[in-house]
Amino acid sequence: MSLPGRKSAFLHLILLCLLLVWARAGWAQPVQINSKSEGYAGLLSQVLEEQGTPLDLPQAMALFRQGRGQPGKSPILNFGIDSPPVWLQLELDNPADQPVAVMVVSGTTWIDHLQLSLVQADKLLGQWQMGDTLPGAKQLIPGIGFATRLLIPPGRSELYLRAASPDPLVLPIEVLDVDVFDARQHEYRFVYGLIYGFLLSMIVYNSMLYIGLRDRSYLHYSLYLALFGLLNMTYTGHGFAWFWPDNPSFQNHCILLMMVMFGCSGLAFTSSFLSLERYAPKSLRLLQALCILALASQAFSLLFNAQAAETLAAFVFALVASLGMLLLGILALKHRHVAGHYYLAAMFFGMLGTLITTLTVWGLLPFTGWNYGAIKIGIILQAILLALGLSFKVRQQQKSRLQAERMAERDPLTGLHNRRGFNEQAAAIWSTAVRNQRPLSLIMLDLDHFKTINDLHGHATGDKALKLTADMLAQNCRGGDVLGRWGGEEFLLLLPETGISEAQALAERLRMEIQTLELAESHTKLALSASFGVIERSSQGQLEQLINQADRLLYVAKHSGRNRVCRED
Numbered sequence: 001m002s003l004p005g006r007k008s009a010f011l012h013l014i015l016l017c018l019l020l021v022w023a024r025a026g027w028a029q030p031v032q033i034n035s036k037s038e039g040y041a042g043l044l045s046q047v048l049e050e051q052g053t054p055l056d057l058p059q060a061m062a063l064f065r066q067g068r069g070q071p072g073k074s075p076i077l078n079f080g081i082d083s084p085p086v087w088l089q090l091e092l093d094n095p096a097d098q099p100v101a102v103m104v105v106s107g108t109t110w111i112d113h114l115q116l117s118l119v120q121a122d123k124l125l126g127q128w129q130m131g132d133t134l135p136g137a138k139q140l141i142p143g144i145g146f147a148t149r150l151l152i153p154p155g156r157s158e159l160y161l162r163a164a165s166p167d168p169l170v171l172p173i174e175v176l177d178v179d180v181f182d183a184r185q186h187e188y189r190f191v192y193g194l195i196y197g198f199l200l201s202m203i204v205y206n207s208m209l210y211i212g213l214r215d216r217s218y219l220h221y222s223l224y225l226a227l228f229g230l231l232n233m234t235y236t237g238h239g240f241a242w243f244w245p246d247n248p249s250f251q252n253h254c255i256l257l258m259m260v261m262f263g264c265s266g267l268a269f270t271s272s273f274l275s276l277e278r279y280a281p282k283s284l285r286l287l288q289a290l291c292i293l294a295l296a297s298q299a300f301s302l303l304f305n306a307q308a309a310e311t312l313a314a315f316v317f318a319l320v321a322s323l324g325m326l327l328l329g330i331l332a333l334k335h336r337h338v339a340g341h342y343y344l345a346a347m348f349f350g351m352l353g354t355l356i357t358t359l360t361v362w363g364l365l366p367f368t369g370w371n372y373g374a375i376k377i378g379i380i381l382q383a384i385l386l387a388l389g390l391s392f393k394v395r396q397q398q399k400s401r402l403q404a405e406r407m408a409e410r411d412p413l414t415g416l417h418n419r420r421g422f423n424e425q426a427a428a429i430w431s432t433a434v435r436n437q438r439p440l441s442l443i444m445l446d447l448d449h450f451k452t453i454n455d456l457h458g459h460a461t462g463d464k465a466l467k468l469t470a471d472m473l474a475q476n477c478r479g480g481d482v483l484g485r486w487g488g489e490e491f492l493l494l495l496p497e498t499g500i501s502e503a504q505a506l507a508e509r510l511r512m513e514i515q516t517l518e519l520a521e522s523h524t525k526l527a528l529s530a531s532f533g534v535i536e537r538s539s540q541g542q543l544e545q546l547i548n549q550a551d552r553l554l555y556v557a558k559h560s561g562r563n564r565v566c567r568e569d
């Protein structure tokens, strides 16, 4: 063969290959009807968009015959928000000599109008009307979509589907074996049972916590989960199929309304969890304005029957609300909010899930099971993290309350009990001693001429001397003794199981120790001394009286020359 001849043969070969590729793309394969029938059939479909005037079945069939249909571009076809009505054509091939029963899933639960027609040899074998504008929720399988049971005749036949909706037009068309469909329905029931059960238990748990703790975060969180449950029920079709099948106009709008309410409740929870009222009042006002705007736009679109605008507003708000929650989480972390890291991680998962599902339904991401279900996974992870975050917040609050209570009972300079703390501790010891008729003594001591210490060495040195004295007293106490700072330079020691002689001996020892105290860093000799009043509990009387008597004895010690112990004889 000459070179030009070879060249032309080669060109013919390439042309033939291109023709084959084109033919394969242009003529979709028929769906094989057998016991293994499953899988999304978008790629096997021919697609035709209505341009202006609506088409009836014969007109659409004629256009498909003229090759005006385009091959489907993805397994699940998604035409986005406010798409013109769409026709799909699907060829079926039943190799058996008997009709075979199949389930045809044609559209998601929110599609307004669906018309499915089965045709063989140009003869209409049956036609079914579905959609969420028709009462009765006919052929609606919650969680799956609109599904029709068909008897496919032997040989070649065609399915024609017309779908129209201003909502996201998602057509996960499938021709399924009846058993495969039943198994999937069981699986979906089980999964949704788990999801609703989980949500319900979290709602009840958080409501209980709100009743018990009166922290508004728990109430807002319960509301947020309840609205997520409701949103889920509306768009999966559970609500329409179970609760309001005869109210299609409500079904038609409630998904969008729930999306907005869910976003608002998320923002309300964010504001109470992060205490925006206190820390970021401007952000709070911005969120409130955003929620009012979103609700008003829903009401406005509803009033003027502008469903496409209603849909767009709801989707934009869902995105803005989830991004806003994430941003506030980052801000909270920056400002070291107690449970900010839990909140941020939770919001990240919730937002990511919401974002993926919103973009999927909108038509901007491929419609796969994982993408479509991302919101559920995100919200479940979010719920777990927020439950942890809320309990962490409560733990932190309890900790700071306990610390505040402890501070209220302690003297900040010496760390000893103050009057309140001393009285509280002493009351229990006192009543035990009274009940068991046990000895109990009290020592009251007061540093001598403390004013002179302050005047000579300064107030700061005076403080150090008080701390030094307190530490020395604490070191000389037994485990059950109660030690407190009663006033400026006055201390009290309550000694259970101690008679007057032992108490006096201890007071003497303490008196000697005080005289040896010196400031470690400067080795300043402070020339400290103290006077003591010591008394034992009598069979009558109260703790308060005992303290007054010790005070009186201390007064006697002061007036007898100071630096001495005076006891009741």
Ligand SMILES: Nc1nc2c(ncn2[C@@H]2O[C@H](COP(=O)(O)OP(=O)(O)OP(=O)(O)O)[C@@H](O)[C@H]2O)c(=O)[nH]1
Pocket: 413, 446, 447, 448, 449, 450, 451, 452, 454, 458, 459, 460, 461, 462, 463, 466, 487, 488, 489, 558, 562
């Ligand atoms: N540095 C310091 N001084 C204190 C503190 N609390 C009380 N004081 C001082 O303790 C002194 C007590 O003075 P006075 O009540 O006149 O008694 P005193 O000088 O110790 O004399 P006598 O008790 O009569 O021996 C005052 O100068 C108070 O300012 C304190 O927390 N730190």
